[in-house]
Amino acid sequence: MxxxxxxxxxxxxxxxxxxxxxxxxxxxxxPGVHLVGLPDAALNESKDRVRSAIVHSGRTWPxxxxxxxxxxxxxxxxxxxxxxxxxxxxLVAADAVPPDRLRGTALLGELALDGxxxxxxxxxxxxxxxxxxxxxxxxxxxxALAEAALVDGIEAFGADSLGDVLDWASGNRLLHRxxxxxxxxxxxxxxxxADVLGQHDARRALEIAAAGGHHLLMVGPPGTGKTxxxxxxxxxxxxxxxxxxxxxxAIRSVAGRLGDSGALSTCAPFVxxxxxxxxxxxxxxxxxxxxxxxxxxxxxxxxxxxxCPHWPASVLDGLRTPLEEGEVRLSRxxxxxxxxxxxxxxxxANPCPCAPPIDRDCTCRPDVxxxxxxxxxxxxxxxxxxxxxxxxxTALRVTEQRGEDTATVRRRVLDARxxxxxxxxxxxxxxxxxxxxxxxxxxxxxxxxxxxxxxARLRAxxxxxxxxxxxxxxxxxxxxxxxxxxxxxxxxxxxxxxRERGAA
Numbered sequence: 001m002x003x004x005x006x007x008x009x010x011x012x013x014x015x016x017x018x019x020x021x022x023x024x025x026x027x028x029x030x031p032g033v034h035l036v037g038l039p040d041a042a043l044n045e046s047k048d049r050v051r052s053a054i055v056h057s058g059r060t061w062p063x064x065x066x067x068x069x070x071x072x073x074x075x076x077x078x079x080x081x082x083x084x085x086x087x088x089x090x091l092v093a094a095d096a097v098p099p100d101r102l103r104g105t106a107l108l109g110e111l112a113l114d115g116x117x118x119x120x121x122x123x124x125x126x127x128x129x130x131x132x133x134x135x136x137x138x139x140x141x142x143x144a145l146a147e148a149a150l151v152d153g154i155e156a157f158g159a160d161s162l163g164d165v166l167d168w169a170s171g172n173r174l175l176h177r178x179x180x181x182x183x184x185x186x187x188x189x190x191x192x193x194a195d196v197l198g199q200h201d202a203r204r205a206l207e208i209a210a211a212g213g214h215h216l217l218m219v220g221p222p223g224t225g226k227t228x229x230x231x232x233x234x235x236x237x238x239x240x241x242x243x244x245x246x247x248x249x250a251i252r253s254v255a256g257r258l259g260d261s262g263a264l265s266t267c268a269p270f271v272x273x274x275x276x277x278x279x280x281x282x283x284x285x286x287x288x289x290x291x292x293x294x295x296x297x298x299x300x301x302x303x304x305x306x307x308c309p310h311w312p313a314s315v316l317d318g319l320r321t322p323l324e325e326g327e328v329r330l331s332r333x334x335x336x337x338x339x340x341x342x343x344x345x346x347x348x349a350n351p352c353p354c355a356p357p358i359d360r361d362c363t364c365r366p367d368v369x370x371x372x373x374x375x376x377x378x379x380x381x382x383x384x385x386x387x388x389x390x391x392x393x394t395a396l397r398v399t400e401q402r403g404e405d406t407a408t409v410r411r412r413v414l415d416a417r418x419x420x421x422x423x424x425x426x427x428x429x430x431x432x433x434x435x436x437x438x439x440x441x442x443x444x445x446x447x448x449x450x451x452x453x454x455x456a457r458l459r460a461x462x463x464x465x466x467x468x469x470x471x472x473x474x475x476x477x478x479x480x481x482x483x484x485x486x487x488x489x490x491x492x493x494x495x496x497x498x499r500e501r502g503a504a
Contacts, residue, residue: 002025002026002027002093002094002095004023004024004025004093005023005024005025005089005090005092005093005099006021006022006023006089006099007021007022007024007085007086007088007089007092007102007107008020008021008022008085008102008104008105008106008107008130008135009022009081009082009084009085009106009107009108010081010106010108010126010127010129010130011075011077011078011082012078012079012081012122012125012126012254012289013075013335013337014254014290014330014337014338014339015125015247015250015251015254015292015296015338015339015340016125016129017122017125017126017127017128017129017130018072018075018129019106019129019130019133019135020037020070020071020072020075020077020082020085021070021071022068022069022070022071022082022085022086022089023067023068023069023071023089024066024067024068024069024086024089024090024092024093025066025067025069025093026062026064026065026066026090026093026094027064027065028065029064029065030065031063031064031065032065032066033047033051033066033068034065034066034067034068035047035068035070035086036067036068036069036070036073037069037070037071037072037073037075037077038070038073038074038075038076038077039070039077040076040077040078040079042078042079042080043077043078043079043080043082045080046080046082046083046086046111049080049083049110049111049112049113050083050086050087050090050111052113052114053083053087053111053112053113053114053115053162054087054090054091054115054162056113056114056115057115057161057162057163057166058163059091059096059166060094060096061090062090062093062094066090066093068086068089068090070082076335078289079120079121079289080110080111080118080120081108081109081110081120081121081122081126083109083110083111084107084108084109084110084111084117084139084162084165085107085108087111087162088102088107088165088166088169091166097166097169097170098169098170098171101168101169101171102169104134104135104136104137105135105136105137105138105139106126106127106130106135106137106138106139106154107138107139107165108120108123108126108127108138108139108140108141108144109139109140109141109144109159110141111162115161115162115163116160116161116162117141117142117159117160117161117162117164117165118141118143119140119141119143119144120141120144121253121254121255121256122250122253122254123140123144123147123148123253124147124148124150124151124246124249124250124253124258125250125253125254127140127148127151127154127156128151128246128250130154131151131152131153131154135154136154136155137154137155137156137157138154138155138156138157139157139158139159139165139168139175140156140157140158140159141158141159141160142158142159142160142176143158144158145157145158145176145177145178146178147249147253147258148178149178150246150249150264155177156177156178157175157176157177158175158176158177158178159175159176160176190232190234190235190406191228191231191232191235191406192232192235192405192406193206193232193235193236193403193404193405193406193409194402194403194404194405194406195228196225196228196229196232196403197225197393197402198225198391198393198403199224199225199229199390199391199403200403201388201389201391201498202218202225202226202229202388202390203229203403203404203409204498205218205386205388205498206229206232206233206236207236207409207412207413207481208386208474208477208478208481208498209233209344209346209385209386210233210236210237210409210410210413211236211412211413211416211417211420211432211477211480211481212385212416212420212431212432212433212473212474212476212477212480213344213430213431213432213433213434214344214385214386214432214433214470214473214474214477215323215344215345215346215347215383215384215385215386215433216344216345216346216347216384216385216386216387216388217308217346217347217348217349217376217381217384217386217387217388218230218346218347218348218349218388218390219348219349219350219351219373219387219388219389219390220350220351220389220390220391220392221350221351221355221356221357221358221359221390221392222350222355222357223357223393224390224391224392224393225390225393226306226348226390227304227306227348230272230302230304230306230346230348231270231304232406233270233302233344233346234267234268234269234270234301234302235406235410236406236409236410236413237268237301237302237413238268238413238414238417239266239267239268240265240266240267240268240300241266242264242266244266244300245264245265245266246264247299247300247340248265248269248299248300248301249264249265251292251296251297251299251339251340252297254291254292255291255292255296255297257297268300268301268302269297269298269299269300269301269302270298270301270302270304271294271297271298271301271302271303271304271343272303272304272305272306273294273305275305275306275307275308275310275311277294277315278315279314279315279318280293281293281294282294282295282315282318282319283295283315283318283319283322283328283330284296284328284330284339285330290330290332290337292328292339293328293339295319295322295328295339295341295343296328296339296340296341298341298343299340299341299342299343300342300343301343301344302343302344302346303343303344303345303346304346304347304348305345305346305347305348306348307348307349307350308347308348308349308375308376309349309350309372309373309375309376310375311375313375313377316375316376316377316380317377317379317380319345319380320379320380320383322341322343323345323383324383326340326341326342326434327339327340327341327342328341342434344433345383345384347376347384349373349376351369351373352364352368352369352372352373353368353372357392358392382464382466382467382470383466383470385433385470385471385473385474385498385499386474386498386499387498387499387500388498412481413481415480415481415483416477416480416481417431417480419480419483420432420476420477420480427439432473432474432476432477432480433473435473435476437465437466437468437469437472440469440472440473440476441469441472444486446472446486446487446492449489450487450488450489450492451472451492452489453489453492453493453496454468454471454472454492454496457496463499467499470499471492471495471496471499472487472492472495474495474498474499475487475491475492475494475495478491478494478495479491
């Protein structure tokens with residue numbers, strides 16, 4: 001029996017890649033292909049794809065017993081990204097291809113029956129894992145080459161077919177390389193905040209939310225600018241750094257949303273699913289492989305849920321854990337996968353089902369109004385830091401009620417964010433919304449006279465302990481926007497004002 005050939009590929013577990021060693025042994029029994037190492041149905045079918053691709057590439061298929069072992073054996077292997085590696089493993093084991101160029105090389109790609117190489121999802125996180133495991137090069141489908149080139153520290157080659165890879169491994173040809181240095185994606189011009197008429201309180205709440213990473217609820221009749229304001233949050237947020245941009249790109253790659261431009265976007269994402277979206281679409285999941293949902297696609301950005309009372313209560317309550325922990329966990333029979341989900345939640349709601357332009361014209365009974373807003377559960381609302389009531393628009397002339405533009409507000413937001421980073425960075429927190437409540441109360445306590453309004457509401461039962469912590473975080477954000485060293489009582493009162501406004 002010939003010695004086993006060893007080839008490397010990468011499996012995906014959530015958004016994390018796991019290097020997989022593929023051992024191929026030929027001989028020692030009746031002809032056939034045996035694939036071991038917990039393959040799923042798509043991977044089991046690769047035996048037929050690999051055989052046909054090898055034959056159509058002009059190579060001879062070994063008419064012997066072939067054992068292909070994927071290690072770690074206890075990790076479930078899913079998808080068709082292992083096809084290329086399996087084909088090379090068989091041919092190296094049959095002494096049909098020299099193994100020299102394949103040492104330290106990760107192979108990814110699905111094979112067509114005629115040997116063409118098809119792109120697969122998750123190339124970016126797979127190559128990040130391959131680089132961290134010490135691999136020096138990777139071969140991917142040519143269509144995924146721009147995505148592969150986003151990863152520094154590993155040579156990425158693109159191929160159109162299995163034949164191209166075999167010729168390259170034999171030293172008879174060169175594979176495609178990505179031409180030119182990677183560029184950041186062109187920033188899309190954010191909608192202008194000055195276009196929103198009036199709504200002084202809502203504009204101020206939007207600025208506070210952007211400066212501190214806080215969650216926001218806007219309640220008001222249709223046409224008052226709730227959606228317009230939500231769309232303008234990302235224009236106030238700081239750009240993502242490279243690590244954040246790569247993490248977001250990895251999530252999009254797994255979800256098949258990265259695109260083929262090869263440019264790394266540093267803009268904070270804005271995700272606005274429709275209220276008919278399922279739990280799997282919002283939180284992640286689906287049959288088979290658990291895919292990331294809207295909460296993960298909004299990582300380090302904004303998740304906007306319009307008409308939130310129309311969402312099923314069970315779906316909305318599923319947001320509670322991601323809001324607290326910054327990740328979503330999806331459990332399946334084969335284990336649990338984790339996707340990052342640290343986003344800002346922006347909710348918009350009408351005050352009642354009929355939603356007239358002016359609230360006094362409402363025809364809904366009181367119990368109907370209560371039932372409509374009660375679809376937002378108390379535990380979910382307790383995690384929303386800022387609540388604002390939208391006022392009816394009473395003037396359309398641009399010269400009246402025109403507020404500050406995006407650039408002016410964004411400068412204040414970035415200054416406030418910089419102050420928060422300077423204060424919290426040594427503790428590992430990036431903005432006020434990420435600071436744990438116990439740390440605010442014990443390591444950064446405020447004088448008793450400053451927090452007296454919070455204490456009074458706690459004693460009266462008008463505020464939960466979580467709500468008090470969130471109001472404290474908003475007060476710190478107001479302090480940063482004001483350029484103060486720490487909050488005073490007036491800023492704590494202002495934080496409570498925005499927490500109680502629109503709470504009906």
